[in-house]
Amino acid sequence: MAFEATKREWGEVQSFLRLLADGYVCAGTPTGEACTERPYRIAVVQREEHDGTRRYLIEGDDIHIVGEKMDKRVPREYFKAAAELIVDAMKRTHTDGMESPDGVEEFLDEIAVYDLEAKTDDRTDYHIGFWTVEAPLVGFRVCSRLAPMNPLLDGGRTANLKFEQTGVKFATPTVNKINALESPNEVIDRMRMIDRLGGVLKYSDVADKVFRSNLSMIDLHFPRLLAEMVRTMYVEDMTRVSELTERIREINPLKIKEELITKHRFYEYKMKQFLLVLALGMRPAKLFNGTDSAVEGFIMVDTEGCPVCYQKADKGTFEDFLFRNTRFEKGSLEKDKYGYLERENGAYFFKLNAKIGFVKR
DSSP states (O other): OOOEEEHHHHHHHHHHHHHHHHSEEEEEOTTSOEEEEEEEEEEEEEEEETTEEEEEEEETTEEEEEETTEEEEEEHHHHHHHHHHHHHHHHHOOSSEEEOOTTHHHHHHHTTOOOSSOOOSSSOSEEEEESSTTSOOEEEEEEETTSOOOOSBOOSGGGEEEEEEESSOOOHHHHHHHHHOOOTTHHHHHHHHHHHTTOEEEEEEESSHHHHHHHHHHOTTHHHHHHHHHHHHHHHTOOBHHHHHHHHHHHOTTOOOHHHHHTSOHHHHHHHHHHHHHHTTOOTTSOOOSOOOSOOEEEEEOTTSOEEEEEGGGHHHHHHHHHHSEEEOOOOHHHHTOSSEEEETTEEEEEEEOOEEEOOO
8 A cells, every 4th residue: 555645745856856857956036946057956865764864876877776775776867757647646646645646655665765754953955065075065945836735934933022001901801802803814803802992902022032032133123023024914814924014114014214224224124134033944933043054045846846956055036036926824823822801910911923935827
């Protein structure tokens, strides 16, 4: 019986097989297409398995596989065939779980791929050596549009932002009534109810002190900027990062000078900085000190299974791609514990959750 894995796992291994079959990967453009004028020749792909490191060297029409207990060659055309079988199966499968296509499991055994998701602690999926096998390896994460994609900023309780409820002092029955309100859009409906009753939600703080410090590494005022973007997402029903940033320029929550907004493009600059450090490994609950992580780029796979790459070395293009292709998302209210009035030290606070993922195409 064929084994089953998630589409995300299949997406990672498909990209790996496709890169070895092609022998190159094109740089991505800010809009997400392949820049065919900028192909990067691949010399080696290195992958981590539970039983050690494997190096897959491209040598003519063969892939030379080198590991602690193996040294063999497999025709590249087999990699191409397996990648195509996986893409076809992913397109046909409408659930997150997908069975191994006929012949693929046996091929993965032959090339010593036993873990569809690489076993690493540094969040890289694999490393690529460009041009020559002696070149420094570049660590990549994989995002495939054939599968649900991991968010850049995964909400969670540590990514909650606190707004103090001011204006009028609500009695406990009023607070209970607000929190009991249920609807398909209960967060914004509760916010509007607070407003109708004379309450004001004023940004207060980041719920988690580590995330607060991480955001402050971008800018001391960035926590407030992020909070205003999340609030605006709910109030004005817009989610794209680029559109929200344009709206924030108009609102100017930090009350900075017009010259800094228009000539220096302050708000765009800060958001691009933030998105890039998220892509390269910053997480809400893990201390971030600006030190480079092992992740140095993204392999983005389109709906046809074609990969393009974005690297920290091409910072401007990478930032532009992230800025144009990300959106704010709404996490689970129950899991992330936000969207209701909560008493703390004699005052009431309303939390919103920050979560950012890639736009769907």
